[in-house]
Amino acid sequence: MMHWIMDASAVGSEIATVEVEGIPFPKEITVSNSLSLLAHGVTDIEIHFLQIKFNAIGVYLDKDNILGHLENWKSRTAEELVKDDSFFQGLVSAPVEKLLRIVVIKEMKGSQYGVQLESSVRDRLVSVDKYDDEEEEALEKVTEFFQSKYFKPNSIITFHFPATPGIAEISFVTQGKSEAKLTVENSNVAGMIQKWYLGGGSAASPTTVRSLADQLAALL
Numbered sequence: 001m002m003h004w005i006m007d008a009s010a011v012g013s014e015i016a017t018v019e020v021e022g023i024p025f026p027k028e029i030t031v032s033n034s035l036s037l038l039a040h041g042v043t044d045i046e047i048h049f050l051q052i053k054f055n056a057i058g059v060y061l062d063k064d065n066i067l068g069h070l071e072n073w074k075s076r077t078a079e080e081l082v083k084d085d086s087f088f089q090g091l092v093s094a095p096v097e098k099l100l101r102i103v104v105i106k107e108m109k110g111s112q113y114g115v116q117l118e119s120s121v122r123d124r125l126v127s128v129d130k131y132d133d134e135e136e137e138a139l140e141k142v143t144e145f146f147q148s149k150y151f152k153p154n155s156i157i158t159f160h161f162p163a164t165p166g167i168a169e170i171s172f173v174t175q176g177k178s179e180a181k182l183t184v185e186n187s188n189v190a191g192m193i194q195k196w197y198l199g200g201g202s203a204a205s206p207t208t209v210r211s212l213a214d215q216l217a218a219l220l
Contacts, residue, residue, distance in 0.1 A: 015027075016028075018037055018040065018058075020040045020041075020042075020056045020057075020058065020103075021042060021053060021056045021105060023056045023103045023105070023154070025037055025040065025056075025058040025101060025103075028060075029060050029099055029101070031097065031099060031160055032097055032162065032163065033062050033097050033163075034062075035060035035061060035062055035063075035097060035098070035099050036060060036061060036062075036063045037058050037059070037060055038059055038060065038061045038063060038212070038215050038216070038219075039058075039059040039208055039211035039212040039214075039215050039216075040056070040057060040058050040059065040207075040208065040211055041056075041057050041205045041206075041207030041208030041209070041210070041211050042054070042055065042056055042057060042105070042205060042207055042208075043055045043057065043204055043205045044207075052106060053105045053106060054104070054105060054106050054108065055102050055103060055104055055105055055106075055157075056102070056103045056105055057100065057101070057102055057103075057197065057205055057208050058100070058101040058103075059098070059099075059100060059197070059198070059208060059211075059212060060098065060099040060100070060101065061096065061097075061098055061099075062096045062097045062098070062163070063219070065094075065096045065097075065163075066091070066094055066096045066216075067216075067219055067220060069090065069091075069094035069095075069096060070087070070090055070091065070094070070216065070220060071220075072090065073087050073090070073216075073220055074220045075220070076217060076220065077217055078210075078213040078214045078217040078218075079213075080217075081212075081213040081216065081217050082200075082209060082210055082213035083201070084200070085199070085200040085201055085202075087200070087213075088195075088198055088199055088200035088203070088209070088212075089199075089200070091198055091212070091216075092191060092194045092195055092198050092199065093165070093191075095163055095164065095165050096163055097160075097161065097162055097163045098160075098161040098194070098198075099158065099159070099160045099161070100158065100159040100197055100198075101156065101157075101158055102156065102157040102158070102159075103154060103155070103156055104151045104152065104153055104154060104155040104156075104157075105153060106153070107150070107151055107152050107153055108151045109149075109150060109151065110146040110147065110148065110149025110150060110151055110172075111146060111147050111149075113146055113149075113151060113157075114142065114143040114144075114145070114146030114147055115143065116204075117142060117143070117146070117193070117196065118139055118142065118143045120192075120196050120204065121139060121142075121189060121192040121193060121196060122135075122139060124192045124195060124196075124199075124202075125188055125189070125192055130188045131188075134186055134188075135186055135188050135189055137186075138184055138185070138186035138189045139186075139189055141182065141184070142170070142182065142184060142189070142193075145170065145172075145180070145182040146172075149172055149174070149180070150174070151174070152174050152175060154174075154175070155172065155173065155174035155175070156171075156172070156173045156174075157170070157171070157172050158170070158171045158172075158173075159193060159194075159197075161190065161194060165187060165190075165191070166185070166186075166187030166190055166191075167183065167184065167185055167187075167190055168183070168184040168189070168190035168193050168194075169181070169182075169183050169184075170182045170183075170184065198212070
């Protein structure tokens with residue numbers, strides 16, 4: 001569930017936000033360009049008929065540029081897009097600035113998150129025969145980055161993918177600690193981190209994939 005709210009925290013200005021699972025996400029974030037919040041969702045698991053939500057997710061894209069790279073899917077319905085992994089491959093491979101903002105709902109050890117990311121990215125790379133020493137080394141650095149972190153509720157993990165493909169900039173912010181940053185310069189690992197969240201049927205968050213299909217179908 002989401003609705004629009006206004007945050008008057010900035011003196012003399014108001015920042016439009018979208019509430020996802022009670023967590024405010026800015027409607028726009030500026031890194032190199034102004035990126036629009038185009039989709040949202042959660043990562044969750046169902047145990048004994050109980051839905052446990054771990055993280056809320058916001059997907060920010062350079063809206064004007066991304067649409068130009070998705071012309072092949074013009075006039076497709078959301079139902080068609082959500083089942084089309086080639087569409088999400090087109091989204092991931094497009095040389096357009098993207099940002100994923102992950103906000104913690106249920107506290108957990110950063111090492112747990114790091115192991116999930118490592119396992120998923122490694123399996124994806126192995127399946128396409130792109131897991132060599134360089135990828136292993138880059139992925140180990142990502143796992144080590146999260147190893148010492150503790151994911152309190154409202155902690156924020158950010159994955160920024162510049163328009164030039166091949167890089168992932170990761171940051172982690174939690175209450176009482178300074179921001180921690182890591183740059184991944186291995187293009188195969190950076191691409192598969194994108195796929196972990198944006199990869200269609202194999203992505204970590206079906207609700208985020210559904211939201212992307214809904215929003216991009218409307219814009220295309």
